[in-house]
Amino acid sequence: MVFYRYHSSPIGQLLIAGDASGLQQLLMEIDSKPWKIGENWQPAGKQLDAVCRQLDEYFAGRRKRFELTLAPRGTEFQRTVWQALQGIGYGQTSSYAELATAIGRPKAVRAVGTANGANPIALIIPCHRVIGRDGSLTGYAGGLQRKALLLRLEGAQFPEQSRLSL
Known part of the structure; x- marks a missing residue:
């Protein structure tokens, strides 16, 4: 199951999605285009808190390296x-x-x-x-x-x- 949440940042709203294997997506809002939420996606509880915390630290200038498990889909x-x-x-x-x-x-x-x-x-x-x-x-x-x-x-x-x- 993929969990997702929205996160406010200095560069606009972000969509974050991941599952037990790791973070799969971090998308920026572009020209108010609606994001595609997968059919099997569920709103996250605490599953993506570490991602949001590290993003906040990055934007505050306190984080230079992310320490997250990543699971991007691609060739x-x-x-x-x-x-x-x-x-x-x-x-x-x-x-x-x-x-x-x-x-x-x-x-x-x-x-x-x-x-x-x-x-x-x-x-x-x-x-x-x-x-x-x-x-x-x-x-x-x-x-x-x-x-x-x-x-x-x-x-x-x-x-x-x-x-x-x-």
């Missing part, structure tokens, strides 16, 4: 990319090309970008830390303003021309 390639994303430290950034090289697939830059965009556990699997090779802010499912906010929160460096006014 083997996607899971490989998501694992590599977790190696990008707080306040650090990487390019798609660097990620492709890190997983031993240096020519798979576009595929890495696609897997990054399919990340079901945003923030915790830190896809916001991936920027363009030239340091520019590139696509982010939550929007570039959120990406800039998250990178600023972490103290990451990226070129001034990439900074968006919030």
Whole structure:
């Protein structure tokens, strides 16, 4: 059974879902689009409290690493990319090309970008830390303003021309 709950954050409402195997989804509210709640999903009691607590600590600047069991659903390639994303430290950034090289697939830059965009556990699997090779802010499912906010929160460096006014 999958449990879910909504959680308020500085970047908007989040939908968190997981089961006994771990956290499966962390989605951001985007353009007031309704979230799909699975038929077998049940509102969480205390099952997702640790996720919410760690998110609050992250946004307060008191947590730099999440300590949660993750269970994202995806292809083997996607899971490989998501694992590599977790190696990008707080306040650090990487390019798609660097990620492709890190997983031993240096020519798979576009595929890495696609897997990054399919990340079901945003923030915790830190896809916001991936920027363009030239340091520019590139696509982010939550929007570039959120990406800039998250990178600023972490103290990451990226070129001034990439900074968006919030």
